[in-house]
Amino acid sequence: MPTDxxxxxxxxxxxxxxxTVVNAIDLQVRRGEIYGFLGPNGSGKTxxxxxxxGLLTPDAGTGTCLGHDLLTEQAAIKRHVGYMTQxxxxxxxxxxxxxxxxxxxxxxxxxxxxxxxxxxxxxGLANRSHQLAGxxxxxxxxxxxxxxxxxxxxxxxxxxxxxxxxxxxxxREFWDEIHQLAADGLTVLxxxxxxxxxxxxxxxxxxxxxSLLARGTLDEVLATARLVTWTVSGPDLRALADTLRGRPGxxxxxxxxxxxxVSGRDATKLEAAIAAVRDPRHExxxxxxxxxxxxxxxxxxxxxNFS
Amino acid sequence: MNRFNRHRLWAVVMKEFxxxxxxxxxxxxxxxxxxxxxxxxxxxxxxxxxxxxxxxRAADQGPFARTLVQALRTSDYFALVREAGTExxxxxxxxxxxxxxxxxxxxxxxxxxxxxxxxxxxxEADATDPAATGPALAAVNALAGxxxxxxxxxxxxxxxxxxxxxxxxxxxHYNPENITQYNVVPGLxxxxxxxxxxxxxxxxxxxxxxxxxxxxxxxxxxxPFEVMVGKILPYIAVGYIQMTLIxxxxxxxxxxxxxxxxxxxxxxxxxxxxxxxxxxITFSTLARNQLQAVQMAFFFFLPSILxxxxxxxxxxxxxxxxxxxxxxxxTHFLRIVRGILLKGNGLSEIAPELWPLLLFxxxxxxxxxxxxxxxxx
Numbered sequence: 001m002p003t004d005x006x007x008x009x010x011x012x013x014x015x016x017x018x019x020t021v022v023n024a025i026d027l028q029v030r031r032g033e034i035y036g037f038l039g040p041n042g043s044g045k046t047x048x049x050x051x052x053x054g055l056l057t058p059d060a061g062t063g064t065c066l067g068h069d070l071l072t073e074q075a076a077i078k079r080h081v082g083y084m085t086q087x088x089x090x091x092x093x094x095x096x097x098x099x100x101x102x103x104x105x106x107x108x109x110x111x112x113x114x115x116x117x118x119x120x121x122x123x124g125l126a127n128r129s130h131q132l133a134g135x136x137x138x139x140x141x142x143x144x145x146x147x148x149x150x151x152x153x154x155x156x157x158x159x160x161x162x163x164x165x166x167x168x169x170x171x172r173e174f175w176d177e178i179h180q181l182a183a184d185g186l187t188v189l190x191x192x193x194x195x196x197x198x199x200x201x202x203x204x205x206x207x208x209x210x211s212l213l214a215r216g217t218l219d220e221v222l223a224t225a226r227l228v229t230w231t232v233s234g235p236d237l238r239a240l241a242d243t244l245r246g247r248p249g250x251x252x253x254x255x256x257x258x259x260x261x262v263s264g265r266d267a268t269k270l271e272a273a274i275a276a277v278r279d280p281r282h283e284x285x286x287x288x289x290x291x292x293x294x295x296x297x298x299x300x301x302x303x304x305n306f307s
Numbered sequence: 308m309n310r311f312n313r314h315r316l317w318a319v320v321m322k323e324f325x326x327x328x329x330x331x332x333x334x335x336x337x338x339x340x341x342x343x344x345x346x347x348x349x350x351x352x353x354x355x356x357x358x359x360x361x362x363x364r365a366a367d368q369g370p371f372a373r374t375l376v377q378a379l380r381t382s383d384y385f386a387l388v389r390e391a392g393t394e395x396x397x398x399x400x401x402x403x404x405x406x407x408x409x410x411x412x413x414x415x416x417x418x419x420x421x422x423x424x425x426x427x428x429x430x431e432a433d434a435t436d437p438a439a440t441g442p443a444l445a446a447v448n449a450l451a452g453x454x455x456x457x458x459x460x461x462x463x464x465x466x467x468x469x470x471x472x473x474x475x476x477x478x479x480h481y482n483p484e485n486i487t488q489y490n491v492v493p494g495l496x497x498x499x500x501x502x503x504x505x506x507x508x509x510x511x512x513x514x515x516x517x518x519x520x521x522x523x524x525x526x527x528x529x530x531p532f533e534v535m536v537g538k539i540l541p542y543i544a545v546g547y548i549q550m551t552l553i554x555x556x557x558x559x560x561x562x563x564x565x566x567x568x569x570x571x572x573x574x575x576x577x578x579x580x581x582x583x584x585x586x587x588i589t590f591s592t593l594a595r596n597q598l599q600a601v602q603m604a605f606f607f608f609l610p611s612i613l614x615x616x617x618x619x620x621x622x623x624x625x626x627x628x629x630x631x632x633x634x635x636x637x638t639h640f641l642r643i644v645r646g647i648l649l650k651g652n653g654l655s656e657i658a659p660e661l662w663p664l665l666l667f668x669x670x671x672x673x674x675x676x677x678x679x680x681x682x683x684x
Contacts, residue, residue, distance in 0.1 A: 053526050078528045089523035106527045 006031045006156050006187035007052060009063025009070060014047050014056060021047045023210035024061065029189060029203075031155075034182050036201030037191040040299060044210040045191045046086060049158050052189070053083045066155055079107070082149030086160040088141045092134030096125055096144055099133055100151055107152035115151060123147040139170035146177070157181070159190040163197065175200055195291045206295055208302045218291070225294040228270055229263040231256075234282035247273040252296060263293050332599040339606065347613045347628070355442050356623025361408035362389035364397050369417035371455070375428070375473070378454040379410065384443040397431070401480060402650050403659065404642055407433045407440060407622065420455075425474045434479035435649045436490045439620035444477055451475050481649045489564065492557040493648045494617045497640040499549055500576070501583050501611045502604075504542065508587025509600035511538050512679075517596050535679060539584050546580040547573070557648075566651030575643055575657065578664050582636040585671035592678035611637040636667050 007029040014022040022044040029035045039045050050056040052065050054074030061070075068076040090099045100116045109115045120126040123143050128136075133144060142162060149157065159178075163171045175197065182188055182202075190201065198204055204221050206214040214224045232240065237260050241253045244262055249269025254261045264270035274284060327334060361379070365372050379385045389406055391397035397409040411429040413419075419426035430447055432440045451471035482489045512535075515521040524534060550573070557563040586607055587600075594600040612618055614632035621632060632638045639660040646652035646660070 055522065055526055075528060078526060081526070083523070083526040085519060085523055085526075087519045089519040091520060092518070103527065106524075106529045 004030055005064075006033070007035075007063075007065055007189065009052075009065070010061060012048065012051060012058045012061035012063060012070070014044075014051060015059050021210055022051070022058075025207070025210075025212050027205065027212065027215075029187060031187050032182055032185050033203060034178060034188045034190065034201045036198045036204045037189060037207065038193070038198055038204060038295060039191075039207035043208045045207055046160055048207070049083070049160055049189070049191065052077075053081045053158050054078045055083075079152070080155045081158060082152070082154035082156070083158045084145050084149045084160060084162050086164070088133075088145060090133050090141075090145060090148055093132060095130050095132055096120070096136075097129040099144065100148055103148045104151050109152050119147045119151050138165045139167060142166050142170065142174065146174070150181075155185075155187065157186055157188045157190075159188065161191050161193070163192065163194065171197070195295075198291055206298055208299050211302070213298045213302055214294075222289060222291065222294055225289065225297055226265055227263050227289040227294050227297050228265070228267040229261055229287055229289040229293055230270070230274060230284055231259050231261055231287050232282050232284050233259045234279070240277065240279075240282070243277055244273065247276070249273045251300065252293060254293070254296075261287075261290075261293060263289060263297065265297065332594070332602050336602045336605070340609070343606070343609055347610065351614060351624045351628035351631075352619045353623040353625075354438065354619060356439055356620040357383045358386040359384060359408065359439065359443055359622050360388045360406045361385040361410060362391045362397055362400050362406045363387055363410050363412065364391040364394070365412040366414040367412050367416040371417045371420050372412045375412065375416075375454055376410075378450055379447075382446050382450060384446045385410075401431060401433050402646075402652060402656055404433065404646065408443065420472055423472075425472060427474045427476050429476050429478060431478045431480060433650075434482040434485055435645050436616070436620055437482065437485035437487055438490075439622060440479070441485070444479075447475050447477065488561045489649060490645065491617075492553070492561045492563050493644040494641050496550055496553045496576075496644055497579070497615065497637045498612055498617055499553060500546055500580060500640075501637050502608055503549060504546055504580055504583035505587045505590065505604040505607055506601055507542050507545070508539060508584050509590040509594065509604050510597050511542070512588060512591035513594050513597050513600040516591075531679065532676075535588065535676070539588075542584065543577070543580055546576070550576055563648065565648050567647035568653070571654060571657075572644065572647045575647075575661065576640075578661070578668060579636055579640040579643075582664055582668045582671060585668055585675045588675035589671060589678060592675065611635050614638070616641055633663070634667075636664055639664050 005028050007027055009028075010026045011024045012022060012027075013020065013024050025044075025048060037045050037048075047056065051058050051070065054065075054070075054077045057074075058070060063070045065077045066080050068080075070077070091102070094102065097116060097120065100119055101112065104112045104116055117126070120129050123146065125140075125143060125147060128140070133141065136144065146162070157178075163174055166174065171194075178188055178190070179200075190197075192198060199218055201218075203217055204215065205212050206221065214221045216224070237255065237258075241255065241260055244250050244253050244260075249264045249266050249271075250262060250273050251265065252261070252263040254263075262270070262274065264273075278284070327337075363376055365376070376387065380387055385408060389400060391400060391409060394411075397411070400406045401409060409431040411431065413426060413428070416426045416428070430444070432444060434440050451473055453471075455472050479485060512521075515524070515534075515538075521534075525531065554565075554569070558565060587604070590600055590603040590607075594603055610631060614624065614628055615621070615635055615637040616632065617637065621629065621638065624632065642660045643652075643657045643664075646657050650656070
């Protein structure tokens with residue numbers, strides 16, 4: 001049923017001059033879903049989001065956002081989407097209340113004063129409402145930005161790295177809020193670099209070099225990579241890491257505290273490589289690959305394909 | 308101990324040069340501003356203006372009158388571009404600013420001259436800018452003694468009276484006392500408006516982009532056009548406040564006469580303000596940050612002050628400089644302001660200066676809005 005999809009786009013492409021920044025991305029996001037968008041810096045996440053909210057026009061591709069055509073109904077999309085930019089982009093020389101009031105006016109929110117008041121209270125900003133936005137700390141700025149992009153009761157929230165530079169407690173609260181909003185029926189597309197945040201999304205997409213490389217639930221994404229990971233603990237791990245690197249089948253050797261994670265896509269080759277360096281002092285154990293291992297592996301793979 | 312270290316010093320010097328090279332606009336400004344000043348001050352500006360447009364109203368066409376006209380022409384100060392048939396026509400030419408002088412040769416010029424009665428030649432001058440008319444009027448007086456040396460030989464030489472055979476009467480219109488402030492203070496209005504309108508709009512829009520708030524704004528349903536007009540309107544109000552301040556000062560501090568209609572002046576100024584705002588918008592689409600916007604405004608401001616006729620007589624500049632000056636809105640606005648305040652010009656008299664202003668607004672707005680749209684996608 002197409003009406004169940006908040007975002008339904010195919011082949012979306014954007015070029016800046018010679019460079020293809022977003023390359024034929026297909027994406028379907030269901031209403032009420034929290035969709036995590038991951039990928040390295042410069043992979044095209046922000047450009048893709050800008051096309052979704054009508055800021056940029058795709059060079060190719062078709063699709064709808066909240067049932068409105070991506071190419072021709074940008075104005076309608078803008079009315080029902082809340083977009084939170086990567087950088088804080090409200091007015092630092094306006095107070096919290098003035099910022100919210102301004103945005104509410106632009107969206108022509110009915111009964112503006114009480115809408116602003118509700119929004120202030122909901123996000124716990126009521127007693128700070130006369131403070132200038134420029135004086136707020138990172139966490140509070142993020143709360144203000146979220147309040148501002150929710151003030152017109154959007155149906156879709158596009159969040160571009162909303163938690164960058166925010167402390168863990170504020171991040172936890174932020175995510176609780178997002179889950180609450182999604183439970184109320186809001187669709188959320190969120191980009192992040194934090195793996196723990198990725199695990200809190202209903203579904204994930206991994207983008208690199210402008211292409212969507214993996215998608216699905218957490219388990220599905222982990223399965224696509226077919227990555228095998230072993231962990232090893234014991235003495236002289238540094239020397240062991242140097243020995244393992246570059247051996248056939250070994251694609252990643254990463255230090256995690258007092259253990260090493262050794263991963264590769266070819267399970268037999270990897271086990272052969274490990275067997276060659278077995279040492280009774282070391283304890284080897286096969287574990288489930290983490291999201292981070294999977295993503296780094298996907299990126300390496302993509303690099304081979306695109307360079 | 309941390310003593311002076313030349314390697315560290317050199318590191319800072321090198322870094323500074325690299326940054327200087329990267330910041331194109333500043334670099335262009337460092338080279339461009341001195342070049343521009345050199346060209347403008349060195350070649351364009353002339354405080355002894357020659358070839359000023361003049362009209363002759365000759366009621367007497369005799370040989371003596373022709374000699375006089377010829378002498379005026381060869382003096383270099385006058386370019387006799389027009390002939391006026393009637394006094395009214397002559398007056399209108401002055402009012403429109405088409406000529407700066409009208410030379411009236413009376414009907415009985417030759418007869419009186421031969422009789423030794425020292426005929427009167429009335430030289431009417433548009434003295435709104437005393438700096439422009441002063442040297443030419445001085446030349447007229449010098450001319451009086453020598454003009455007929457060749458025409459009155461032998462026995463006629465007796466007609467060469469001690470103070471010359473002709474009596475030149477000078478009538479300085481609009482500013483009979485040659486008060487410089489009458490010219491400068493109304494002119495300031497154009498200069499102040501140019502300065503603030505271009506810089507302020509440039510800054511206001513660039514700031515929005517520099518701080519990232521523009522992206523946020525454009526993700527809302529607000530249309531780019533609404534953003535632009537919404538940003539401009541408050542500054543139009545600022546422009547009018549500035550204008551009023553200058554007018555009040557002109558009236559009560561400098562006693563500048565205000566002959567014409569102030570409502571007309573206020574109405575026409577809107578076009579001028581719009582012209583400068585359009586330039587500001589165009590700059591803001593080119594500038595990457597607020598500093599660059601100010602630097603670009605400076606490039607516009609310099610010719611606006613030097614080539615517009617504000618600081619130096621417009622007609623004293625070489626043709627290329629006059630051509631550049633004619634493209635600047637301030638040039639036309641200055642003539643309008645001076646025309647209305649000092650000459651009492653109405654809409655029909657200022658019309659020739661109005662359409663270039665309108666044309667400028669249309670062109671600058673088109674470029675500005677086009678560029679403004681491009682920066683979004």
